Amino acid sequence: MTEEIPAGCARPTGGPTGEKPVEEVVLEKSEIKEEKIMIRVGRKAPDFTAPGYQKGKFINASLSDYLGKWVVLCFYPGDFTFV
Amino acid sequence: MSVSIDSIFVHKMWDDNELSKMVEQGIPFPMLSDGGGRVGKIYGIYDEDAGVETRGRFIIDPDGIIQGYEVLTPPVGRNVMETFRQIQAFQPVRKSKGTQATPSGWKPGKMTLKPGPDLVGKVCDIWKPSMAFE
Structure with a gap:
């Protein structure tokens, strides 16, 4: 049944319901990755490229485009959130 | 620059319809789209369960070195x-x-x-x- 959800800052997500799908247990070497902590103060910020919107234009921007400038990189839960 | 999981089209609509009413001429910096949270994951701030980025803020110097960061859960805003x-x-x-x-x-x-x-x-x-x- 559908139900109304309260509007909050975290955005609700969906997912599979009902019976759990059978999980295939296949461990390949490539899947056993050690997660490295890449973020530490005093260390290089990992570079990335992402599509974006800026002043009326759709762009592709990389962090490394801003070498030579101070950068504030801000993540947030979603557009049209309230905070 | 700012990053969320929203598409660049949603960024445009948000800037056109709401943010430009709060900031004259709209947001000057790039609003980046990180569907799937791949950028957020390498910065350690992507919330897998909610499928969104948390409020992570990184200060990066002109050499590309992280000098500081702060991460808040979604309901509380930052101190600019x-x-x-x-x-x-x-x-x-x-x-x-x-x-x-x-x-x-x-x-x-x-x-x-x-x-x-x-x-x-x-x-x-x-x-x-x-x-x-x-």
Whole structure:
């Protein structure tokens, strides 16, 4: 049944319901990755490229485009959130 | 620059319809799209369960080095002035090549400290706790 959800800052997500799908247990070497902590103060910020919107234009921007400038990189839960 | 999981089209609509009413001429910096949270994951701030980025804020210097970061859960907003203050406090340190330090509560115009043997045990002579709250 559908139900109304309260509007909050975290955005609700969906997912599979009902019976759990059978999980295939296949461990390949490539899947056993050690997660490295890449973020530490005093260390290089990992570079990335992402599509974006800026002043009326759709762009592709990389962090490394801003070498030579101070950068504030801000993540947030979603557009049209309230905070 | 800002990053969320929203598409570039949603960024445009948000800027056109709401943000440009709060900021004259709209948002000047790039609003980036990180569907799937791949960028958020390498920065350690992507919330897999909710499928969104948390409020992570990173200060990156002109050499691309992370000088500071802060992460908040979604319902509480950041203090933008504190971010500016931190950048202003990092700048004289960088200019002096690390020979100057900016103590707690430092703002432009306030005294910097010169770390070294002469300062050991003497901070109390030149710096008062009240200066952290000014």
